[in-house]
Amino acid sequence: MTKDQVAELEGRAKEIRVLTIDAIGHLGVGHIGGAMSVADLLALLYFRRMDVDPKDPRRADRDQLVLSKGHAGPALYATLALKGYFPIEWLRTLNVGGTALPSHCDRNRTPGIDMTTGSLGQGISAACGIALGNRLAxxxxxxxxxxGDGECDEGQVWEAAMFAAHYKLDRLTTFVDRNGMQIDGRTDEIMALGSLAAKWRAFGWFVQEVDGHDMGAMDGAIGAAALELGRPSMIILDTIKGKGFSIGEGKVESHNMSFGAEEAKKAIAALEGR
Ligand SMILES: Cc1ncc(C[n+]2csc(CCOP(=O)(O)OP(=O)(O)O)c2C)c(N)n1
Structure with missing residues (x-):
């Protein structure tokens, strides 16, 4: 990637963060921490890597994203709005009655959402099913x-890990958002994960570890994953929970935080360097 391309993607990530803070601030509460930590990845996927068409969200041969940590939905909604799937104005309808944008992802409600998620552990199984279905078709x-890294506490994640390796799902690339925190504390204290890389390798995956806020590093890893044949890919992203949200960055409390429009305004000003 050239410097300009990196700068453009960083600009996209900033827009995603601004719109996510605005939407959650407008509502008054939401999962801001885990949304902020994946904003850079979402920018990279939707504005560089994924072959998708906002005018045809269900195209059979599109690339797909399963946001298994479905509570980060608001960041994905901001990304999809910027990509042109639906109007930006929808973002302020986050989680209000009758909305197309519920707090957690729902493929039946939102254009561009590929899989309904929110019950942790299930999304990666669904992603395996989609990858195997694509191969069969x-x-x-x-x-x-x-x-999420906290999500790795779910046994179903490891069933999916075995399944993907057994079926050699080499068109599946999974990311762990390793922000070191889960709902009620640091992952080290709640359920220590040890070496995640060693675990995924032991399950038969091609594993890479990169900085989840570094566009170039992530792009390189995604490229290397695409070249790997015969096994699924895991890219472990080292991230900061709440990244870019001045009130909650690096704090466990950012997981599901209450804040209003005024605080959102201040956080957005800080993010934009004003
Ligand atoms: C099966 C299930 N159990 C509990 C929850 C409630 N919950 C929502 S987010 C969360 C913590 C997830 O931590 P992590 O995967 O690390 O997410 P992140 O820190 O990236 O937001 C929990 C326990 C859930 N959504 N699904």
Whole structure:
């Protein structure tokens, strides 16, 4: 990637963060921490890597994303709005009655959402199913999946890990958003994960570890994953929970935080360097 391309993607990530803070601030409460930590990845996927068409969100051979940590939905909604799936104005309808944008992802309600998620552990299984289904249908597209590090406490994640390796799902690239925190504390204290890289390798995956706020590093890893044949790919992203949200950055409390429009305004000004 050139410097200009990196700068453009960083600009997109900033827009995603601004719109996510605005939407959650407008509502008054939401999962801001885990949304901020994946904003850079979402910018990279939707504005560089994924072959998708906002005018045809269900195109059979599109690349797909399963946001298994479905509570980060608001960041994905901001990304999809910027990409042109629906009007930016929808973002302020986050989680109000009758909305197309519920707090957690719902493929039946939101254009561009590929899988309904929110019950942790299930999304990665769904991603495996999509990848295997694509192979059976001779569809050559890629499936991306994002799980949380706290989500790795779920046994179902490891069933999916075995399944993907057994079926050699080499068109599946999964990311762990390793922000070191989950709902009620640091992952080290709640359920220590040890070496995640060693675990995923032991399950038969091609594993890379990169800085989840570094566009170039992530892009390189996604490229290397695409070249890997015969096994699924895991890219462990080292991230900061609440990244870019001045009130909550690096804090466990950012997980599901209450804040209003005024605080959102201040946080957005800080993010934009005003
Ligand atoms: C099966 C299930 N159990 C509990 C929850 C409630 N919950 C929502 S987010 C969360 C913590 C997830 O931590 P992590 O995966 O690290 O997410 P992140 O820190 O990236 O937001 C929990 C326990 C859930 N959504 N699903």
């Amino acid at each position: 001779s569809v050559g597209s890629r499936v991306y999946c994002v799980i």
